[in-house]
Amino acid sequence: MSEAQPPVPLSASSPPPGGILRATLAILGKDLLLEWRTRARLNALVLFSLATLLLFSFALGPDTAALRRSAGGYVWLAILFASVLSLGESFRVEAENMSLEGLRLLPVDGRALFLGKAIGNTLVLCAVSLVSLPVAIGLFDAEVTLDAGRLVLVMLAGCAGVAAPGTVYAAIAANAKARDVLLPLLLFPILIPSLLASVKATALIFQGDAMGELSSWLSLSCAFDVLYWGLGYFLFPRILEEN
Amino acid sequence: MFDWVASYSSGLQAALWAPLVLLVFVLALTLTHLVDRGSRSWVWKVLLGIAVLMFVVQAPLALSWAPAERYMGDTGRILYMHVPLISLAMALLVINFGASIAYLMRPSMTADAVAEASVSVAMMYGVLGTLLGAIWAKPTWGTWWTWDPRLTTSAILLVIYTGYLALRRFVDEQERRATWSAVVGILAAVNIPVTYFSVRWWRSIHQVQSNPSTVDPQMVMVLRWSYTMFIALLVVLLYQRTLDALEARKRESTPP
Numbered sequence: 001m002s003e004a005q006p007p008v009p010l011s012a013s014s015p016p017p018g019g020i021l022r023a024t025l026a027i028l029g030k031d032l033l034l035e036w037r038t039r040a041r042l043n044a045l046v047l048f049s050l051a052t053l054l055l056f057s058f059a060l061g062p063d064t065a066a067l068r069r070s071a072g073g074y075v076w077l078a079i080l081f082a083s084v085l086s087l088g089e090s091f092r093v094e095a096e097n098m099s100l101e102g103l104r105l106l107p108v109d110g111r112a113l114f115l116g117k118a119i120g121n122t123l124v125l126c127a128v129s130l131v132s133l134p135v136a137i138g139l140f141d142a143e144v145t146l147d148a149g150r151l152v153l154v155m156l157a158g159c160a161g162v163a164a165p166g167t168v169y170a171a172i173a174a175n176a177k178a179r180d181v182l183l184p185l186l187l188f189p190i191l192i193p194s195l196l197a198s199v200k201a202t203a204l205i206f207q208g209d210a211m212g213e214l215s216s217w218l219s220l221s222c223a224f225d226v227l228y229w230g231l232g233y234f235l236f237p238r239i240l241e242e243n
Numbered sequence: 244m245f246d247w248v249a250s251y252s253s254g255l256q257a258a259l260w261a262p263l264v265l266l267v268f269v270l271a272l273t274l275t276h277l278v279d280r281g282s283r284s285w286v287w288k289v290l291l292g293i294a295v296l297m298f299v300v301q302a303p304l305a306l307s308w309a310p311a312e313r314y315m316g317d318t319g320r321i322l323y324m325h326v327p328l329i330s331l332a333m334a335l336l337v338i339n340f341g342a343s344i345a346y347l348m349r350p351s352m353t354a355d356a357v358a359e360a361s362v363s364v365a366m367m368y369g370v371l372g373t374l375l376g377a378i379w380a381k382p383t384w385g386t387w388w389t390w391d392p393r394l395t396t397s398a399i400l401l402v403i404y405t406g407y408l409a410l411r412r413f414v415d416e417q418e419r420r421a422t423w424s425a426v427v428g429i430l431a432a433v434n435i436p437v438t439y440f441s442v443r444w445w446r447s448i449h450q451v452q453s454n455p456s457t458v459d460p461q462m463v464m465v466l467r468w469s470y471t472m473f474i475a476l477l478v479v480l481l482y483q484r485t486l487d488a489l490e491a492r493k494r495e496s497t498p499p
């Protein structure tokens with residue numbers, strides 16, 4: 001009925017061309033499906049970031065002008081705190097039933113696993129910012145002075161910049177002692193430069209870009225994205241070897 | 244022809260080169276150290292002796308012989324320690340970057356030990372240099388600390404590599420620890436050029452890198468003495484830390 005299939009090698013050392021993209025999409029699809037089926041987790045994440053936003057306004061007191069000035073920074077801190085939880089979670093689910101070992105035995109290319117996980121984490125962070133950004137704009141009385149497209153671009157670049165090193169470090173921390181302490185300890189300081197760019201860009205969008213600085217902060221953010229996504233793409237397989 | 248000014252300046256010229264000659268001597272000793280196992284028991288003592296001797300020579304040079312800086316006055320003398328400490332700490336982090344890449348290319352205990360040793364010595368130099376910088380900044384800038392690009396990026400660098408050292412404590416298995424810290428070391432190294440160029444990229448209160456043509460020759464000479472002193476000390480510390488780290492790995496892999 002069907003022609004003879006060529007024997008499939010048990011351990012393919014390199015995937016067929018197009019394999020990485022297919023595997024990436026498969027892993028991304030799996031992660032998104034998982035995220036959808038455990039909606040309560042995503043809800044909790046969004047609520048957590050909203051609670052963080054509220055806490056900031058308590059920390060500073062009812063100084064409306066000051067709150068409006070730092071609204072961009074608060075949004076990013078809320079996303080950052082939420083990211084530690086979501087990143088840790090994205091590898092904790094793989095530890096259950098030894099799923100990660102299963103994926104590696106398929107075999108899934110480590111680079112595809114990185115891309116799938118990192119894109120998934122970027123999307124989760126985007127979902128968080130999709131809720132927390134309008135809430136922050138409302139809470140802190142900020143207004144979007146430039147066109148919304150730039151804001152989307154800034155948020156996307158910023159979330160991608162958190163997700164790429166975050167995925168690498170979450171994979172490491174998931175298997176180390178004291179992983180809950182280790183992930184933020186490793187991740188937060190390394191994110192500061194790209195976070196700074198995102199905060200500045202967001203603040204410029206909120207307050208108006210009189211000096212035309214937005215594009216330079218945005219390109220700094222994108223430069224960190226390129227660096228960390230590239231490094232993660234090449235280094236992630238080495239982490240998996242030791243898992 | 245040979246009036247006293249000329250002889251003074253040629254003497255100064257010779258004195259300018261003295262630290263560099265010593266530096267070559269230090270590097271030669273280091274090479275001996277690396278190549279000839281038999282010399283390992285004594286070379287580090289000689290290097291330590293050179294460092295101590297250079298400190299004895301350097302201290303009066305830096306404290307009284309070199310002219311006071313025009314605007315900072317005697318406070319500027321702190322920079323003879325601050326500049327070499329910070330820049331050598333950065334150099335050590337670059338060594339860590341190299342050792343991390345080397346480990347990922349070809350796993351070896353030595354590369355991992357060098358990576359660990361370089362960061363621990365870099366933290367010592369970096370923290371000491373930052374503290375001296377803060378002491379210098381109080382009378383000069385009027386504050387111990389300010390959120391300036393150079394200061395901020397340096398502080399970030401210190402925190403990043405604290406995380407790196409913490410990671411090493413949190414992972415017990417040797418190869419896993421070595422690979423993971425190599426990956427983290429490479430990701431962390433992205434921030435080294437950011438710190439180095441921060442004074443050029445952003446408007447910073449911190450001055451940009453100087454070069455000998457813009458600095459008084461006497462100051463250059465003292466600075467070279469300090470550099471040589473700290474490099475000799477660095478070689479001793481780096482080497483001993485590496486040997487310690489190798490020793491620890493051997494102990495780990497042979498259970499009692």
